[in-house]
Amino acid sequence: xxxxxxxxxxxxxxxxxxxxxxxxxxxxxxxxxxxxxxxxxxxxxxxxxxxxxxxxxxxxxxxxxxxxxxxxxxxxxxxxxxxxxxxxxxxxxxxxxxxxxxxxxxxxxxxxxxxxxxxxxxxxxxxxxxxxxxxxxxxxxxxxxxxxxxxxxxxxxxxxxxxxxxxxxxxxxxxxxxxxxxxxxx
Amino acid sequence: xxxxxxxxxxxxxxxxxxxxxxxxxxxxxxxxxxxxxxxxxxxxxxxxxxxxxxxxxxxxxxxxxxxxxxxxxxxxxxxxxxxxxxxxxxxxxxxxxxxxxxxxxxxxxxxxxxxxxxxxxxxxxxxxxxxxxxxxxxxxxxxxxxxxxxxxxxxxxxxxxxxxxxxxxxxxxxxxxxxxxxxxxxxxxxxxxxxxxxxxxxxxxxxxxxxxxxxxxxxxxxxxxxxxxxxxxxxxxxxxxxxxxxxxxxxxxx
Numbered sequence: 001x002x003x004x005x006x007x008x009x010x011x012x013x014x015x016x017x018x019x020x021x022x023x024x025x026x027x028x029x030x031x032x033x034x035x036x037x038x039x040x041x042x043x044x045x046x047x048x049x050x051x052x053x054x055x056x057x058x059x060x061x062x063x064x065x066x067x068x069x070x071x072x073x074x075x076x077x078x079x080x081x082x083x084x085x086x087x088x089x090x091x092x093x094x095x096x097x098x099x100x101x102x103x104x105x106x107x108x109x110x111x112x113x114x115x116x117x118x119x120x121x122x123x124x125x126x127x128x129x130x131x132x133x134x135x136x137x138x139x140x141x142x143x144x145x146x147x148x149x150x151x152x153x154x155x156x157x158x159x160x161x162x163x164x165x166x167x168x169x170x171x172x173x174x175x176x177x178x179x180x181x182x183x184x185x186x
Numbered sequence: 187x188x189x190x191x192x193x194x195x196x197x198x199x200x201x202x203x204x205x206x207x208x209x210x211x212x213x214x215x216x217x218x219x220x221x222x223x224x225x226x227x228x229x230x231x232x233x234x235x236x237x238x239x240x241x242x243x244x245x246x247x248x249x250x251x252x253x254x255x256x257x258x259x260x261x262x263x264x265x266x267x268x269x270x271x272x273x274x275x276x277x278x279x280x281x282x283x284x285x286x287x288x289x290x291x292x293x294x295x296x297x298x299x300x301x302x303x304x305x306x307x308x309x310x311x312x313x314x315x316x317x318x319x320x321x322x323x324x325x326x327x328x329x330x331x332x333x334x335x336x337x338x339x340x341x342x343x344x345x346x347x348x349x350x351x352x353x354x355x356x357x358x359x360x361x362x363x364x365x366x367x368x369x370x371x372x373x374x375x376x377x378x379x380x381x382x383x384x385x386x387x388x389x390x391x392x393x394x395x396x397x398x399x400x401x402x403x404x405x406x407x408x409x410x411x412x413x414x415x416x417x418x419x420x421x422x423x424x425x426x427x428x429x430x431x432x433x434x435x436x437x438x439x440x
Binding site: 085 | 288312
């Protein structure tokens with residue numbers, strides 16, 4: 001089998017799905033002969049070097065950088081897999097979309113997080129606004145609202161076994177299938 | 187003096203199932219150890235046939251198995267590819283209509299909607315947009331909170347409060363996409379709702395809409411209701427289901 005190139009990224013996620021990927025443990029060793037990692041936190045590469053066979057995306061899109069990275073992944077990856085609830089449904093970050101009865105929900109969210117919350121000490125009432133920080137989007141978007149996603153692996157995080165079965169099938173050109181009993185959303 | 191129940195047989199996916207007159211298709215199938223998926227129907231409440239997850243085909247027409255009476259010699263299609271597709275789509279649309287964020291919901295693991303999606307094998311849900319409603323929470327009551335964003339409009343709380351508690355606390359309000367559950371007052375604190383009401387029982391609300399305060403996450407991961415066995419497991423694995431199936435028919439047998 002030709003060596004496959006795999007890229008991974010974490011957008012608006014907690015890196016839990018990457019931890020679950022590492023949880024595959026010794027089975028990952030069988031990939032040494034078959035897989036090269038391109039752009040990924042595992043390799044610390046920040047840009048794609050070439051086209052990849054498989055892209056693994058964790059987390060949804062909460063800022064403009066997430067959208068750029070996700071579109072870059074779609075351009076460079078033949079098959080794109082959304083891993084985890086944040087990528088599929090928006091997960092915990094999407095709870096900010098439920099801010100109610102407000103004309104300016106994003107400002108209300110920042111006010112609550114940095115000023116008005118009873119557990120915050122912020123005497124200057126300063127909300128982080130450095131130009132280096134990516135701009136927040138009006139709401140949190142799921143991955144498939146932004147680009148076409150080929151496969152989804154639900155779970156928070158998905159178990160190492162489920163990730164392994166689906167990714168291994170995709171790397172070997174098989175249609176991935178998991179038992180109903182292995183599907184989990186939490 | 188009432189006449190003894192008439193017993194007859196009908197066919198579910200080619201399997202012979204016996205039923206008594208007055209029983210619904212779902213009752214007869216439950217007795218025979220055949221689990222028909224359901225969300226709005228629950229033991230102890232009058233069936234209302236609103237969620238349509240129990241859809242079966244009877245002689246070519248789709249009906250709700252929880253309200254449709256079983257009749258002698260009828261042919262019922264239950265686990266066919268077409269019916270399974272209808273059920274999957276119905277459950278999938280419920281997920282997209284409300285805010286069903288399992289990782290941060292205290293009902294996760296005992297939620298019937300979640301368990302139904304597991305059972306129906308929903309993992310690639312990309313065909314509908316998420317509506318992400320922003321309905322207000324009602325946390326006014328000291329012991330109970332309501333999160334209408336998780337409600338699937340099964341109406342179980344309405345029937346439990348009306349028929350068992352005799353309080354009429356809940357009712358449907360609005361129409362179409364704006365339909366939701368309302369309470370009999372400005373907020374739940376203005377009603378005579380109590381934590382011991384049957385409507386507030388954990389078995390009544392199938393999702394995490396009715397929240398019993400101070401009890402969240404009472405069961406650890408791995409020991410929750412649907413962690414060990416899928417929904418419907420108890421019906422499919424009840425004792426001696428085969429004996430009921432093979433019982434000789436007394437009347438109406440062709």
